[in-house]
Amino acid sequence: MVDMVMAPPEMQVVYDYPDSLTDTPTSYCPGCTHGIAHRLVAEVLDELGLREQTVLVSPVGCSVFIYQYFNLDACVAPHGRAPAMATGIKRMLPNHIVFTYQGDGDLVSIGAAEILHAAARGEKITTIFINNAIYGMTGGQMAPTSLPGQKTTSSPTGRDIVSTGNPIRMSEVIAQLDGAAYIVRRSLHDVASIRKAKKAILTAFKVQMAGLGFSMVELLSSCPTNWGIAPETALEWIEQNMLPYYPVGDFKVRDDVKAL
Amino acid sequence: MTRELLKGNVAIAEAAVRAGLDAYFGYPITPQTELLEYLSQRMTDLGRVFLQAESEVAAINMVYGAAATGARVMTSSSSPGFSLMQEGMSYIAGSELPCVIVDVMRGGPGLGNIHPSQGDYFQVTRSAGHGDFHPIVLAPATVQEAVDFVTLAFDLADQYRHMVLIAADGQVGQMMEPAELPPMRDRNRPEPDYALTGAAGRERRVVHSLHMQADEEEAFNLKLQKKLKQIKKTEQRSIEYFTEDAELLVIGYGTAGRIAYTAVEAARERGIKVGLLRPQTLWPFPVQRISELADRASGCLVVEMNAGQMLEDVRLAIGGQIPVKFYGRMGGVVPMPDEILTAIEENYSRLQILV
Numbered sequence: 126m127v128d129m130v131m132a133p134p135e136m137q138v139v140y141d142y143p144d145s146l147t148d149t150p151t152s153y154c155p156g157c158t159h160g161i162a163h164r165l166v167a168e169v170l171d172e173l174g175l176r177e178q179t180v181l182v183s184p185v186g187c188s189v190f191i192y193q194y195f196n197l198d199a200c201v202a203p204h205g206r207a208p209a210m211a212t213g214i215k216r217m218l219p220n221h222i223v224f225t226y227q228g229d230g231d232l233v234s235i236g237a238a239e240i241l242h243a244a245a246r247g248e249k250i251t252t253i254f255i256n257n258a259i260y261g262m263t264g265g266q267m268a269p270t271s272l273p274g275q276k277t278t279s280s281p282t283g284r285d286i287v288s289t290g291n292p293i294r295m296s297e298v299i300a301q302l303d304g305a306a307y308i309v310r311r312s313l314h315d316v317a318s319i320r321k322a323k324k325a326i327l328t329a330f331k332v333q334m335a336g337l338g339f340s341m342v343e344l345l346s347s348c349p350t351n352w353g354i355a356p357e358t359a360l361e362w363i364e365q366n367m368l369p370y371y372p373v374g375d376f377k378v379r380d381d382v383k384a385l
Numbered sequence: 386m387t388r389e390l391l392k393g394n395v396a397i398a399e400a401a402v403r404a405g406l407d408a409y410f411g412y413p414i415t416p417q418t419e420l421l422e423y424l425s426q427r428m429t430d431l432g433r434v435f436l437q438a439e440s441e442v443a444a445i446n447m448v449y450g451a452a453a454t455g456a457r458v459m460t461s462s463s464s465p466g467f468s469l470m471q472e473g474m475s476y477i478a479g480s481e482l483p484c485v486i487v488d489v490m491r492g493g494p495g496l497g498n499i500h501p502s503q504g505d506y507f508q509v510t511r512s513a514g515h516g517d518f519h520p521i522v523l524a525p526a527t528v529q530e531a532v533d534f535v536t537l538a539f540d541l542a543d544q545y546r547h548m549v550l551i552a553a554d555g556q557v558g559q560m561m562e563p564a565e566l567p568p569m570r571d572r573n574r575p576e577p578d579y580a581l582t583g584a585a586g587r588e589r590r591v592v593h594s595l596h597m598q599a600d601e602e603e604a605f606n607l608k609l610q611k612k613l614k615q616i617k618k619t620e621q622r623s624i625e626y627f628t629e630d631a632e633l634l635v636i637g638y639g640t641a642g643r644i645a646y647t648a649v650e651a652a653r654e655r656g657i658k659v660g661l662l663r664p665q666t667l668w669p670f671p672v673q674r675i676s677e678l679a680d681r682a683s684g685c686l687v688v689e690m691n692a693g694q695m696l697e698d699v700r701l702a703i704g705g706q707i708p709v710k711f712y713g714r715m716g717g718v719v720p721m722p723d724e725i726l727t728a729i730e731e732n733y734s735r736l737q738i739l740v
């Protein structure tokens with residue numbers, strides 16, 4: 126894959142590029158946790174031996190170029206429509222692994238109908254849901270997940286919930302649907318959380334392999350650029366501001382998933 | 386071979402099954418719904434994919450996904466639902482994927498009504514989504530033609546890796562007529578080289594419509610336009626009646642064309658030298674044949690079930706050679722042969738004065 130500097134023979138390679146990633150440099154800002162999420166998904170696909178039977182559906186958002194970063198068959202859906210496109214693919218390739226990777230604007234706002242119905246149908250796909258409480262790609266406008274009082278370029282004095290409504294906790298909403306088999310939220314703000322996130326992603330793909338229904342892992346993610354703070358402070362911001370509103374947890378782990 | 390009495394929508398559905406339809410995604414809307422209802426049972430019986438989507442927005446994106454795996458795939462709708470599909474259609478065009486989309490047009494604008502109309506002509510031929518492209522558009526006038534066009538649609542879609550629309554008005558979708566269905570086609574075919582099937586033992590494939598650099602996007606557009614130009618050259622289709630010595634050329638498609646035929650026949654009985662050209666492809670528009678006929682005729686009458694949309698294409702094709710007049714009804718009103726006959730007589734006598 127990657128043309129790495131060869132390790133001397135007496136040394137062992139303990140950390141390498143996952144096969145499921147390409148060596149294309151990403152377009153993400155310094156301190157953005159999209160890249161961490163990519164790596165976790167790629168490691169899981171490698172560990173489960175799924176690379177050659179997986180189709181990735183890219184969203185529209187900062188991760189629109191994800192099809193360049195993953196060494197997989199891939200496509201790019203219109204903004205918010207990834208679950209519908211993934212449905213079309215999965216229905217044609219029921220024995221393949223199909224996953225969407227979507228931001229919070231993509232999934233909670235414009236694509237709310239598509240994700241809810243894919244989950245309700247128990248579509249046997251996996252969704253990696255990146256919640257950074259903002260529209261990253263378009264330059265930091267308010268998202269349906271932006272916190273009360275959060276300053277964005279389209280809520281310059283802070284999100285006013287009286288006129289703009291309240292943030293949506295989508296994992297909790299989707300967990301209500303019978304077709305949803307595994308719905309959890311994790312965070313990417315520190316190493317321990319990242320390890321837990323990877324475990325959840327592993328379970329989500331196993332749910333799909335076993336054909337149990339819709340699985341989704343929401344990941345609280347940073348956007349230092351549009352939050353207007355330094356990368357390190359951004360991780361603290363997740364912990365101090367996002368976690369209280371979006372608690373990590375398992376919102377739906379169906380019995381058949383527990384038995385996996 | 387046997388002819389069966391079939392409703393237009395059902396005939397289109399069964400023809401698609403026989404043409405090798407792998408998957409159908411759709412959402413109910415009158416006057417198209419029987420197509421979806423029929424396939425819900427038929428596709429399931431055959432072990433093929435049928436799914437009622439949550440909206441036309443979702444349906445077209447399911448089509449996009451299924452087409453990306455190399456499947457033969459179709460959706461159908463009527464005017465308001467077709468509007469909702471335009472975003473996805475543009476992505477499909479930008480990804481050069483084949484698919485077939487049926488629009489059983491109804492009265493509009495807005496919610497309009499469920500009566501037959503041709504009010505979507507501009508939309509199907511010009512603005513089936515943002516960006517520079519035209520879909521191939523077939524316009525059947527009879528149930529038999531609808532059946533034949535379905536097979537043709539899938540073949541053209543595969544041949545050009547492009548979307549093909551069947552623009553049927555509500556009349557074609559709803560009426561019952563005897564028609565002969567084609568035999569069941571084998572669905573086995575080689576995997577297309579764009580199909581997303583998991584990158585096992587080969588380079589990975591990507592289906593997308595994204596070109597960040599302007600010059601790359603232009604290069605893609607040039608490639609797309611080259612293909613469209615080829616389609617324009619080779620796929621113009623129309624059918625003619627009494628045109629050999631026609632002084633007045635009537636042009637109408639779909640149901641309007643069919644009713645115009647009755648009127649033209651009656652006018653011939655009265656000694657009027659009138660002929661009919663019925664476009665079968667709305668895009669590419671049969672400009673070549675129309676301009677040839679305009680060389681010989683001294684006037685043209687366009688008949689449509691709208692305010693005069695194809696009229697613009699006819700005027701472009703004729704380029705001011707002869708006067709082009711229009712007769713149309715709108716909002717779901719289907720013109721009667723008598724009305725068209727009167728319009729023919731009026732226009733013909735005007736030509737006689739001019740001569």
Ligand SMILES: Cc1ncc(C[n+]2csc(CCOP(=O)(O)OP(=O)(O)O)c2C)c(N)n1
Nearest residue numbers: 185186187204228229230231259260261262
């Ligand atoms: C139909 C449509 N509307 C709007 C846009 C513009 N747009 C692109 S990305 C985006 C928001 C992305 O935000 P999010 O999904 O949260 O992802 P992030 O960039 O934060 O990772 C918007 C509004 C678009 N591409 N398409």
Ligand code: SF4
Nearest residue numbers: 153154157187261348
């Ligand atoms: S704008 Fe935000 S979400 Fe997008 S790459 Fe930069 S930090 Fe990440």
